[in-house]
Amino acid sequence: MATPISTVMSPARYVQGKDAITRVGEFVAPIGKRPLLVADDVVWGIVEDAVRTSFDAAGLPVERVGFGRFATPQAIDDLTAKIRETDSDVVVGLGGGSAIDAAKASGHLAAIRWVSVPTAASTDAPTSALAVVYSEEGEFIEYRFFPHNPDLVLIDTKLVANAPVQFLVAGIGDALATWVEARAAKRANADTMAGGLQTETGVALAELSWRLLHENALQAIASVEAKVVTPALEKVVEANTLLSGLGFESGGLAAAHAIHNGLTAAPQAHGLAHGQKVNVGTIAQLVLEGAPADEIEDFVVFTTKVGLPNTLTEIGLTVDDRDVLQAVAEAATVESETIHNMPFPVTAEAVVDALVAIEGISRSIRAAHGLPEPELYRAH
Structure with missing residues (x-):
């Protein structure tokens, strides 16, 4: 060996x-x-x-x-x-x-x-x-x-x-998963997409991406809406592109991207950006791993303000779409998927339960903070 x-x-x-x-x-x-x-x-x-x-x-x-x-x-x-x-x-x-x-x-x-x-x-x-x-x-x-x-x-x-602001928002959704997945892979001592174990460098870059996004994302979005380049936008572009890129590849993927891959098979979610579906995978991963309530609350509040989906409704699904959710979960848990980098075994049943749970969790957090109710996404 x-x-x-x-x-x-x-x-x-x-x-x-x-x-x-x-x-x-x-x-x-x-x-x-x-x-x-x-x-x-x-x-x-x-x-x-x-x-x-x-x-x-x-x-x-x-x-x-x-x-x-x-x-x-x-x-x-x-x-x-x-x-x-x-x-x-x-x-x-x-x-x-x-x-x-x-x-x-x-x-x-x-x-x-x-x-x-x-x-x-x-x-x-x-x-x-x-x-x-x-x-x-x-x-x-x-x-x-x-x-x-x-x-x-x-x-x-x-x-x-000068690009549509939803592109930057989608990139933020993709990048936010990087630290959540890297820390899970670290606990599991899992191999990364780079073909070996994590380096401290890869994990640190993933965490830096997370921090820069929380400090600068809302200002960067305002910059794109005004079509101007600001220091906040420069930091978010670096977080979305370089830090998240190095962080996911050398830090490791886990449940969030596996659930995204499963969601690509759901016709109701077609037309959504990669980062939008990844964000739903991230909140589902937080639920799967039993993350602290305040962490889940902060994630839901922040991503709602950014404009990212954190409910099934916003990706065209409902809690009653059990057949679709089952298909998503089975695709997310095939043997080759990165969900098996989680520090505990994950079954398709557990993924379905997490996806169903995020609907009520996110809705209640949004209501408590006076944030908008989710709007149903309809695939084009």
């Missing part, structure tokens, strides 16, 4: 700041001379001028391929074929988490380097050495793991400030 090791993974370079997109060519040029850009039409319409100007200055050609909604097996295979067709030596994912994950996965298959350029701080996917693969309908299929992280992650906080 191999001796256990602790490990931490990270991108080779992380770049963040206002107007950072105007320098993307400068940072890509040392990585590759024949880049393939992956971006949907909306994202490309926003960044094209800045990217072209920057690439021209760096002596790089501009070759762009479009992207759909999800990083599906077919989308990844198509991108891999395009890389080979164009003889590209670096693939650059621009936009959201799925475009970036597809770029990583195709770059790995084509044996070239890859770069993440998120245009919103909506997930912690950009920094990681893994991709989340979905079906055409957005149902979770698998994680794909790679031997290294991106060579570059570049995020422009001016683009974040």
Whole structure:
């Protein structure tokens, strides 16, 4: 039996700041001379001028391929074929988490380097050495793991400030899970997504992400609503993207993301952002582990103020949808899921009970604090 090791993974370079997109060519040029850009039409319409100007200055050609909604097996295979067709030596994912994950996965298959350029701080996917693969309908299929992280992650906080505020909110939901899951994995002495035991570094970064979000999230949301870059926004972008990315990968996932993966199979929740479903997974994890009442109360109050769902109602479900909840719970507890990084055994029945419980718990806490009642989400 191999001796256990602790490990931490990270991108080779992380770049963040206002107007950072105007320098993307400068940072890509040392990585590759024949880049393939992956971006949907909306994202490309926003960044094209800045990217072209920057690439021209760096002596790089501009070759762009479009992207759909999800990083599906077919989308990844198509991108891999395009890389080979164009003889590209670096693939650059621009936009959201799925475009970036597809770029990583195709770059790995084509044996070239890859770069993440998120245009919103909506997930912690950009920094990681893994991709989340979905079906055409957005149902979770698998994680794909790679031997290294991106060579570059570049995020422009001016683009974040001008993106829809719900993207930042979703990123906060994704990042809030990082510390809750990492501390559970620590108690279980579980392996992380980096392929070994936790380092103290990974756990500390997860906790720092949590702290920065609680201190700055509401100000950062106000900044995006005003379309301005402030120190609070810079801190939240770093928490959502870098700290949460390093924290989840080298700190460990647990129940929150497993429950998210289960929720992708619920048609009622289709159309919700990754971080919205993760947040429901986080409150469910807190209930599963019997977290102190004041901690659950603080989490419900804070996430309600941020604008994240913490009830079944807000993800299109009710406590009476037992068949759907059972299907979600069974998907969340398959043998390969990260829920088994919890420091105690978790059954599908326990997950159903936790999901049912959060409805009444969150409603009562919200009422006690004069916060709005949950509104029923209807999938488009």
